[in-house]
Amino acid sequence: MSTTSxxxxxxxxxxVTDRAMTALSVFLAALTSVVIVAxxxxxxxxxxxxxxxxxxxxxDSIFIVRKMGAKGIRDGLAAKVTLFGAVIVSMAVFSIxxxxxxxxVKGLNLAFxxxxxxxxxxxxxxxxxxxxxxxxxxxxxxxxxxxxSVPMGILTALYLTEIKGRAAxxxxxxxxxxxGVPSVVAGLFIYAAIILNTPLRSSAFLGGLALTILMVPTxxxxxxxxxxxxxxxLREAGLAMGATQWKTVALVVVPAARSGLITATILGVARIAxxxxxxxxxxxxxxxxxxxxxxxxxxxxxxxVWRGLxxxxxxxxxxxxxxxxxxxxxxxxxxxxxxxxGSRQPKK
Amino acid sequence: MSVAAPTKVTPxxxxxxxxxxxxxxxxxxxxxxxxxxxxxxxxxxxLFLLLKGFNTFKEQGFxxxxxxxxSVTQDAAGKDVTHFGLQAMLIGTVVISFVALVIAVPLSxxxxxxxxxxxxxxxxxxxxxxxxxxAAFPSILYGLWGFFVLMPMAVYWxxxxxxWLGWIYIFDVPDPVFSRSPFIAGIVLSxxxxxxxxxxxxxxxxxxPLDRVQAAYAxxxxxxxxxxxxxxxxxxxxxVGGSMLGLGRAFGETVAVFSVLNIVxxxxxxxxxxQGGNVASMIIQKWGEAxxxxxxxxxxxxxxxxxxxxxxNFLANAVVNRTVKSGR
Numbered sequence: 220m221s222t223t224s225x226x227x228x229x230x231x232x233x234x235v236t237d238r239a240m241t242a243l244s245v246f247l248a249a250l251t252s253v254v255i256v257a258x259x260x261x262x263x264x265x266x267x268x269x270x271x272x273x274x275x276x277x278x279d280s281i282f283i284v285r286k287m288g289a290k291g292i293r294d295g296l297a298a299k300v301t302l303f304g305a306v307i308v309s310m311a312v313f314s315i316x317x318x319x320x321x322x323x324v325k326g327l328n329l330a331f332x333x334x335x336x337x338x339x340x341x342x343x344x345x346x347x348x349x350x351x352x353x354x355x356x357x358x359x360x361x362x363x364x365x366x367x368s369v370p371m372g373i374l375t376a377l378y379l380t381e382i383k384g385r386a387a388x389x390x391x392x393x394x395x396x397x398x399g400v401p402s403v404v405a406g407l408f409i410y411a412a413i414i415l416n417t418p419l420r421s422s423a424f425l426g427g428l429a430l431t432i433l434m435v436p437t438x439x440x441x442x443x444x445x446x447x448x449x450x451x452x453l454r455e456a457g458l459a460m461g462a463t464q465w466k467t468v469a470l471v472v473v474p475a476a477r478s479g480l481i482t483a484t485i486l487g488v489a490r491i492a493x494x495x496x497x498x499x500x501x502x503x504x505x506x507x508x509x510x511x512x513x514x515x516x517x518x519x520x521x522x523x524v525w526r527g528l529x530x531x532x533x534x535x536x537x538x539x540x541x542x543x544x545x546x547x548x549x550x551x552x553x554x555x556x557x558x559x560x561g562s563r564q565p566k567k
Numbered sequence: 568m569s570v571a572a573p574t575k576v577t578p579x580x581x582x583x584x585x586x587x588x589x590x591x592x593x594x595x596x597x598x599x600x601x602x603x604x605x606x607x608x609x610x611x612x613x614l615f616l617l618l619k620g621f622n623t624f625k626e627q628g629f630x631x632x633x634x635x636x637x638s639v640t641q642d643a644a645g646k647d648v649t650h651f652g653l654q655a656m657l658i659g660t661v662v663i664s665f666v667a668l669v670i671a672v673p674l675s676x677x678x679x680x681x682x683x684x685x686x687x688x689x690x691x692x693x694x695x696x697x698x699x700x701x702a703a704f705p706s707i708l709y710g711l712w713g714f715f716v717l718m719p720m721a722v723y724w725x726x727x728x729x730x731w732l733g734w735i736y737i738f739d740v741p742d743p744v745f746s747r748s749p750f751i752a753g754i755v756l757s758x759x760x761x762x763x764x765x766x767x768x769x770x771x772x773x774x775x776p777l778d779r780v781q782a783a784y785a786x787x788x789x790x791x792x793x794x795x796x797x798x799x800x801x802x803x804x805x806x807v808g809g810s811m812l813g814l815g816r817a818f819g820e821t822v823a824v825f826s827v828l829n830i831v832x833x834x835x836x837x838x839x840x841x842q843g844g845n846v847a848s849m850i851i852q853k854w855g856e857a858x859x860x861x862x863x864x865x866x867x868x869x870x871x872x873x874x875x876x877x878x879x880n881f882l883a884n885a886v887v888n889r890t891v892k893s894g895r
Contacts, residue, residue, distance in 0.1 A: 263723075265724070287789075290789060290792075291789065293789070293791050293792075294789035294790055294791040294792070296791075297680075297790070297791035297794065298685055298790070298791070300677060301677045301678070301680045301681035301684075301685050302681055302685065303677065304673065304674045304675075304676075304677025304678045304680075304681060305677065305678045305681040305682070305686070305694060307674055308674055308675075308678045308697070308698070308701075308761055308765070309694065309697055311701075311758050311761075312697050312698075312700060312701050314712070314716060314717075315701075315704060315708065315709075315712045315716075315758075318711075318712055318715070318716045319708065319711075319712070322715075370601070371601055371604050374597070374598050374601035374602065375601055375602045375604065375605065377598050378598045378599055378601070378602035379602070381598070382595055382598055382599065384595075384599055384602075386599075386602070386603070389606070390602050390603070390605060390606070392881075392884060393605040393606050393609060394605050395880060395883075395884055396605075396609065396877050396880045396881065396884075397605050397608065397609055398812075398880075399812070399815035399816070399819070399876045399877065399879065399880040400609075400612070400819070400873065400876065401818065401819020401820070401821065401847055401872055401873070401876055402706075402819065402821060403819065403821040403847045403850050403851065403869065403872070404612065404616070404819065404847075404869050404872055404873045404876075405612075407616065407850065407865070407866060407869040408611070408612045408615055408616060408869075411615040411616055411618070411619040411866055412611065412615040415619060432608055432612075435604070435605070435608075436605075439605075463587070463588050463590055463591045463594075464587065464591045464594065464595075465590050465591050465593075465594035466590075468594070486703075489702075489703040490703075492705060493704070493705015493706060493707055493708065494705070494706070495705070495706065495707045495821075495822045496706075496821040496822050496847070496851060499851065499854070500854070521705065521707050524707050524708075524711065525707060525822070528707075528710065528711060528714070528826060536715070539711060540711065543705070543707065543708050543711055546705060546708075547704070547705075547708065550703050550704075550705065551700070551703070554699070554700065554703050
């Protein structure tokens with residue numbers, strides 16, 4: 220007895236001929252764009268880019284017409300134009316990343332992340348002073364914002380998904396409206412409400428309050444989304460076992476959505492970590508360590524970048540790029556963390 | 568001896584009620600109380616900005632919106648004479664946000680379509696990460712990038728636009744100075760709002776009912792035919808909603824705009840010219856040297872900005888809700 224193995228066929232997969240045609244048309248298009256740029260007054264990267272896409276469309280259309288007839292032309296055009304859009308968007312991102320890394324690395328050294336700026340100014344040569352105080356300050360602000368806004372956001376989300384009270388429509392609307400509050404307004408508000416009315420002066424705590432206003436909507440909306448993804452069956456099973464609603468939520472719904480809730484928190488942090496405008500009103504700037512969250516100005520990474528940018532000299536701009544690189548590394552680390560936590564399954 | 572017959576015990580009838588237990592009542596009370604935090608915060612913002620900005624509204628009246636002079640001078644008696652008018656900044660805000668939308672909406676919709684319908688699985692994963700990454704970039708990074716990397720390129724693009732389209736009013740310039748223009752601020756803003764519009768659009772596109780998609784294919788539609796007949800009508804509401812969310816973000820953007828825009832109190836529709844404004848970045852610009860009356864004016868400006876973004880968000884939600892309902 221011999222077993223015959225049947226090879227699965229995949230008629231939708233592009234055949235060798237199709238792949239060859241695609242490669243050929245891309246090659247011809249690239250060639251055309253180079254030739255046109257070389258022979259006509261149109262110059263520069265933009266010319267290459269646009270000519271390539273136009274030439275690719277024209278050449279590929281010929282292949283498409285042979286295969287699918289005239290109605291394929293629009294289809295092929297749509298496929299290329301969408302790719303075109305995606306490529307432009309990615310180019311912007313890579314441009315930003317590349318600029319940050321290539322320019323930021325130049326100013327990085329051990330002192331930059333282990334010292335403060337007490338004995339150095341933004342205009343001193345690179346290598347003198349660092350931004351450890353600002354890193355600690357930003358972490359302190361983030362911690363304060365998390366402590367206040369995560370319970371607030373998750374409880375609001377629970378109201379919208381579990382209790383669904385009479386005000387749910389209104390709350391939903393207000394949370395959406397709140398996510399549009401400009402960051403500068405959040406800073407102005409804390410200044411108007413607290414600094415102008417009470418003896419409290421700018422401190423990390425007030426900055427944390429301002430950032431909370433920006434973070435709550437992000438946490439709420441993401442948490443609401445993940446809580447909505449928890450199957451109804453789980454809730455019904457919990458209630459059918461005789462649990463109260465409170466127990467169902469605490470022991471079934473929230474654990475089921477745990478990874479999503481962590482993601483919500485981290486997205487909220489990513490939203491606020493680099494906010495600059497509110498800090499200018501509420502936290503001020505400081506060049507050394509300040510471990511008291513309730514008193515005194517605090518150094519933060521965004522304000523270091525801000526001063527570096529406004530300083531305008533090569534040294535201060537270099538410090539700005541290096542500081543933003545540090546901030547970006549922090550934000551991206553959290554981002555990766557959110558992803559890996561988000562994909563992990565809750566324990567049985 | 569006889570054992571007493573066991574008496575029959577009937578347990579009392581179980582009370583069946585829909586009244587929640589005490590623990591549930593406490594739970595509901597706490598959650599409900601917290602859910603009103605959004606309402607409380609929003610009202611407090613409006614209240615305090617109104618309180619602190621009240622003097623300005625009283626002194627300037629409606630002129631606060633319609634005048635375009637911003638100055639504190641002293642008259643012969645040494646008394647402050649203040650002129651606070653937001654008109655130029657309001658128009659500037661709309662102009663750069665409009666530029667941002669014109670650039671961002673098509674790119675975002677194309678990216679969302681590519682992600683949902685064209686991209687191979689591996690490319691899709693990478694691209695989704697890229698777009699999410701964009702949303703996580705701090706706004707000051709966009710400011711730095713816009714000033715040092717984008718500006719030199721964008722000035723060149725602006726010159727090209729001026730050369731070929733200069734006969735159109737908005738692409739005309741009174742002087743050939745192209746740096747720090749609303750055009751460049753608009754490009755920076757567009758990059759900032761692309762992730763918002765893309766992710767909202769992508770979400771809506773991916774929720775297109777599968778039966779309609781397959782029906783279109785079964786009728787012989789090409790992919791593009793299917794997208795035009797099914798996906799775009801279904802997703803239009805999401806695209807509009809996402810765009811308005813992006814608009815709200817663009818209205819309120821401060822630091823990035825401040826970095827790349829030359830803020831001048833003059834109404835300017837020539838988007839390529841180095842002159843523009845934005846309420847949010849104006850607040851930052853004037854904050855440093857502001858006296859008491861000017862702080863009040865800046866609070867009032869903050870209130871106007873706050874109201875503006877609330878209205879945009881309200882409209883966004885209204886549009887989305889209506890289109891989603893009509894799509895069903």
